Amino acid sequence: MENIFRVLKNSWRNFSRNLWISMAAMFMMFTALSVIGTLFLFNASLSKFVSGLQDRVDVSAYFEKGTAEEEILAVKIQLENRENVKSVRYISENEALDIFTQTHQGNEILLNSLEELDENPLQASLNIRVNDPSLFSREVAFLENSSASEYVESINFKENEEVINTVSNISANVSRGGFIFIIGLGVLVILVTLNTIRVAIYSAREEIYIMKLVGASNWFVRMPFVLTGAWYGLISGLLVIGFSYLGTWLLHSRVSLIFADIDLYGYLVQNLFTYSALVLGAGLLIGTASSWIAVRRYLNV
């Protein structure tokens, strides 16, 4: 126990003795961890945004006027039995008219012209929602090839599909680009930290030499330097968490105004543990790994 305390004390001394150069390593690590954290938040909020959109995606099949309700309901049952179909809602001609009237309540011209018509111009439809929107085309194909196809006048996706594809693509590209960026940045951080530890080893060379002479165990000599790297990771990680918290809080109101679905601050608060574990874990891993390499390469015991 006393030895662990001594090792911790020595590692802290290595850190504070080379404070300025430690700052450089921590700045690099702070940058890398910020990118990792930002990417995490960005991806999480994008996927939340996408799943919000996907929930709202549906396909409507419009039936020719005069199609018997039984025919439509038979198609509805067939669709409901399909694996990917979440729900099918039947909207009769009258219901469609109600919805239309309600939607355009303020539009007198439109409503008046509707009244001018002898009969309800709207068609009955089936509104289909699916579990996996990427497989929508299968349901469309099923409708087109089924016995009911002769009654189906048109099938249309809502505009959302395009938005979903765009956002999904952005999300995938950001993930891919971010990953490559993180790898590059990670290598850079490891190099800087490695050299910082190398300087710490150099400035403590007398101490290391004496430690060796008086029979300090290899563990006792090496571990403080390995832990110095861990300090960099820990402190940078805590700073990143603090800044993320503050940053998202400041952005909170502004971003929410633009994208109602994106609430980075709310997401961060909800997932603070996962986020902290990710950032601190990455910091400790990068810090310890680089100091370990430095110790193996530059510290002979």
Add this chain to the structure above:
Amino acid sequence: MLIFQEVTKKYGHNLSALENASFRVNEGEFVSLVGRSGAGKSTVLKLLLREEEPSEGNIFFQGVDISTFHHNELPFYRRKVASVFQDYKLLPSKNVFENVAFAMEAAGRPNKEILEDVPQALDAVGLLGKEARFPHEISGGEKQRVAMARALVQRPEILAADEPTGNLDPIHTWEIANLLLKINEMGTAVILATHDEMVINALKKRVITLHDGKIISDKEKGGYKIK
């Protein structure tokens, strides 16, 4: 206890720092290694501390070839072989007490033992009352005594002293020589590498003389004269 068996140390192909050196040091013995600069005295001590490996030959400590120690075993060996140097090798950022305590901390000794042993060792070298001073606040002789206290707390079997009086005036030289004798009387074997003629002749202990890396004489109660 310590046997050098036909030990040769070469640097590069041609430069021999030590050639075919054989000698034995018994428990509690006091041996002086003498010779000019470059004669091979420091090489013997470096080999003994296993800072260097012999090019040929073997070094046995308590019957075990020290070159066979795995690097995990080396710290345990080094706790038995303490060393002091001409340049003291004290840590400037630590005070006298901390410099001595540092050796015990590094060896993993408990705090309780450190608090008991360090004052005892400082008392033995006559530095009680100067625990809080930093190396730049004490004389060369005192610095060397701190280094000796640091060696003492290791409770070593052998004390390897490499020119410990090299930077000292005659008065401090005598203090250090007497301390070495005192440590030796306590049962620790001392190997003193020096070219200080006055010290050797006054000690009246065994003298091994080296010249150009070769042992040219090994005498009980020997003397030394710089030619």
